[in-house]
Amino acid sequence: MTQLTCTVHGVRKSLPLRKAVFDFGANPVWMLHGPLGPRDLSDRARDLIDLAGAIYRIESQIRRRPTDPAVRWELVVPVRDPEFWTVTGGPLLASCLGFLNRARWILTFTTRPNAVDFIRPEADERSIDQVTLFSGGMDSLSGAGSHNGLRDTIQLVSFYHSQAKLQSELAAALGYRPPTQWRLSGRRGREGMNLIRSFMFLCLGAAVAESYGVRRIVQYENGVLGTAVPQSGNFIPTRHAHPETHRRVVKLFDAVFGGSFLVTNPFLPLTKREVGEALVAAIGKERAEELFRRTETCWYLFQPRVGGLEKANGQPCGVCTPCIVRRTARPAESAAGAWPGWLGYAFNLTDPQYGEHPVVGTTFRAYLELIDITLTAPSDTALIDDLAPEARALIDEVHGPDEALVAGVLRRFASEFCDTFGILRPEAAAIKPSGPKRNERSRSSTQHPATLVRTHPPGTQDD
Missing domain, CATH: 3.40.50.620 (HUPs)
Structure with missing residues (x-):
């Protein structure tokens, strides 16, 4: 058997199951360029990278259904070392995948005959840390x-x-x-x-x-x-x-x-603007700027349309999550022609036709909700309590991140966001230190008014 098969169950039993296949075939799953150390990889190690690649391809074939979220992924997986994956590796793999996509993974492992390995480059003997x-x-x-x-x-x-x-x-x-x-x-x-x-x-x-x-x-x-x-x-x-x-x-x-x-992740306590400042401090503003301009961020960089609106191939959209966060780090990028050859963002969210667009403005308006909560919460604890349940469940646990780190990052990001998009900050009460842990208190009932307004006419920011 050389095919990985996948069947995905949603919450709605009346809808058809979603299925996908990845064929390992007679060619390597991976092509490798560049150095590799002298130690050989075991069968289970080669299985891991092949599985990671195959499951990535499988996931991309499973269509989203907003009203029928996937809750169970059932895979039949050919591997080189089925005993290891059935007994030990499989449950750990399912734990990783389930945390990332919020679903249950059921993995059945079979023997993969004649598995083809990637072509190994000449061994690099140097010592690394x-x-x-x-x-x-x-x-x-x-x-x-x-x-x-x-x-x-x-x-x-x-x-x-x-x-x-x-x-x-x-x-x-x-x-x-x-x-x-x-x-x-x-x-x-x-x-x-x-x-x-x-x-x-x-x-x-x-x-x-x-x-x-x-x-x-x-x-x-x-x-x-x-x-x-x-x-x-x-x-x-x-x-x-x-x-x-x-x-x-x-x-x-x-x-x-x-x-x-x-x-x-050394950058967990930092906003994206602070991340950029770290490089400027290390190599200088002029050199860092030249490198920043060459980096790519947009989810839809090479797509001709976003939300039904046309854009140039290779032009960042400006409205996806990474584009919005990047703009807060580099607000001067928003204007076309900020440097030679720069097209600017396809859709400038300071223009109401995009910020209020039913599709391309969705993420921006969601960030306005988060910024409002962040800037009006009277304490770190209150801020965390008013986040979405998904966020609260992952904060202040044994493996973190803790409330102070998340609240600090969000407050500084909120300030950068308002500066970038021309938003007037609401007056917030004096910030108090975090209170008792969440399991020692009831949920906050604080309500946050939608008080964010622009400080300048749309379309003039960064022009």
Whole structure:
């Protein structure tokens, strides 16, 4: 058997099941460019990266149904080491995937005959201390560039579609050796989900770490997105860099590779603007600015339409979550022509035709709700209590993040958001220290008025 089969059950029993298939076939699942350490990968390690890639492809084929969310994923999975995955690896894998996409995963493992491995490059014998995930986005650029240790003791790891050259050029500009770049066979589905991509990326980092015999992986992500706080209760954020995600993948990696892995995110306490400031402090404003302009963020960068509205291919939309957060870090980017060749964002949210648009303005208006809560809450505890239940459930637990960290990041982000989009801050009561833990109190009944208003005419911000 060479096919991974998937059946997805939703909450509505009357609707048909959703199904998808990934065929491992006779070719490698992965193509690899760049260095790999001298240690060989075990069968279960090769299974892990193949499974991560296959499940990523499978997820993209499962169409979203807003009124029928997926609650159970049933997979039949061919692997090289079925005994390990059935007894030990499978439950840990299901724990990781279930946390990321909020569903139950039921995995059945079979033997995968004649599995084809990726072509291994010549062994890189140098000694390294850690692996750093490097997407070529603003956060990973700032993290790699602001690291104050030796570049030669770090191996960058990248997953790429079309940005391989950009990743290599940015790495070289920061003084690093070529990154280890992985490319996955097949194509993504157009209407599927995308909640487990970071799991795949982390698995690739773990495989490279194993090849060098190290156990430290660094994933740089700003705290606005890394804490996985949704803009409002209607949004399902990715948990791609949440501390709980890291805790779960560490347990899986320890079982697959042996030893004690450590996955960290040094940028969890920072807003995206503060992330950028870290790179400026490390390499200077002029050099950092040149590199920032080359990084890519938008979810819909190469799509010709967003929300039924046309945009140029390769132009960032300006209305997706990462575009909005990036604008708060780099407000001067909003205007077309801010530097030669810059198209600007396709849709400027300071213009009511986009900010109030029923589709492209949805995320922006949700952020207005979050900003209102953040700026009017009288204490850190009250702020956390008025967040969506999904956010509250993941704050102040054993593995964090804690209330003070999340509240601090959100307050500073709210200030940056208001400055960027020309929003008048509501007057808030003096902020009080966090009160008792949430399990020692009842839910706050504080109501937050929608008091956010613009401070200047729409369309003039950053012009």
